[in-house]
Amino acid sequence: MKFELHKKFRFEFDWLEKEYQKAKRKYLSHLKKINFKGRASFGKYFGNSFFHDANVKDITICFDTGIIILHLFTSNDLEDINIYRQAKGAKPISWHKYNKNPIVYKCVFNKVTNVLFQGNIDLTEEQTVVDTELDFIKKTNEFIVRISFSEQEEVEIYFKGSASVKIDNNGLISDYLNGYRKSIPRCNNCKSRLLNLNALK
Numbered sequence: 001m002k003f004e005l006h007k008k009f010r011f012e013f014d015w016l017e018k019e020y021q022k023a024k025r026k027y028l029s030h031l032k033k034i035n036f037k038g039r040a041s042f043g044k045y046f047g048n049s050f051f052h053d054a055n056v057k058d059i060t061i062c063f064d065t066g067i068i069i070l071h072l073f074t075s076n077d078l079e080d081i082n083i084y085r086q087a088k089g090a091k092p093i094s095w096h097k098y099n100k101n102p103i104v105y106k107c108v109f110n111k112v113t114n115v116l117f118q119g120n121i122d123l124t125e126e127q128t129v130v131d132t133e134l135d136f137i138k139k140t141n142e143f144i145v146r147i148s149f150s151e152q153e154e155v156e157i158y159f160k161g162s163a164s165v166k167i168d169n170n171g172l173i174s175d176y177l178n179g180y181r182k183s184i185p186r187c188n189n190c191k192s193r194l195l196n197l198n199a200l201k
Contacts, residue, residue, distance in 0.1 A: 001146055001154060003027045006049075006131045011151045027133070032200040034136045039143070040197060042163035045105070046132045046145050047195030056127040057104060061115060068109045068157055071168065072129065073102035076190050081176050084185040090178055103176075103184070106168040111161030113142060119153030 001007045005023040009015060036043040045051065057071035075095065082092035121127065127149045135144040141160055148154040167173070174182045 001131060001133055001148055002135060003030070003133055006133050006146075006148065010131050010148075028200065031134060031195070034134065034143075036197055039163045041165040042107075042145075043134065043197050044195050045107070045165040047134050047197075048193050049131050050190070050193040050195075051105075051129045051132055051147075052193065054105075054129045055102075056123075056129065057102075059123055061112075063112075066110065066112045066159075066161070068112050068115065068159075070107040070109075072105045072107065074105075077103050077184055080184055080186050080190060081173075083187070084177060084180075088178065088180060093176060101172065103172055104168040105165055107163070107165045109145070109157055109159045109161070109163045112157060112159045113140075114156075114158040116156040116158075118155070119150065121149060121153050121155065 001010075003023070003026070005020075005027045009020050009023060031043070031047055034043075051072055051074065053076065054072045054074040057073055059071075060067075060069040062068070075098075078093060078095065078098045085092055130148045130150060132148075133146045135146065136142070137144065137158075142158045143160070143163065145157050145159075145163075146154055147157075170182070173184055174180075177185075
């Protein structure tokens, strides 16, 4: 990871709150300079660690077409779903059951120019996201998304095209919520992890 917010404060614990807030302001100030036009969902989900602790379902890298497709799911969604279910008098869904058929986020990156791996990452084994951060190289007009799996393991995806994030099986949300609603009833903590691009302006 490049920014102190994700390098120091995710893995170290001997710091002051004012140091953390300073690092956060520096990162958000950096994001403010990036034009996310046509990539709003990408910025929303990857800009502020929404996928912290998310599970990587699979990664498809198509070098011949320059496309990368990443599928993720998170236990935070299940927690929010269960809180809502219990409020409605329904039994919670177990992680074992949810893990078999989770709500999946499909992340697509186009015109990929490079993919860099740091550490010994085995994509055939289950990976858990620690953090994500966004960057932009003005000279080459390339976006970068960095995804860390540990302090030593991360992947960098460079791309010049569009990028999007959407729920791949949206109808499953209503099924898990017994038809009461079609969107995930996210708690305030999960909402805070979604980057508000308008607030950066």
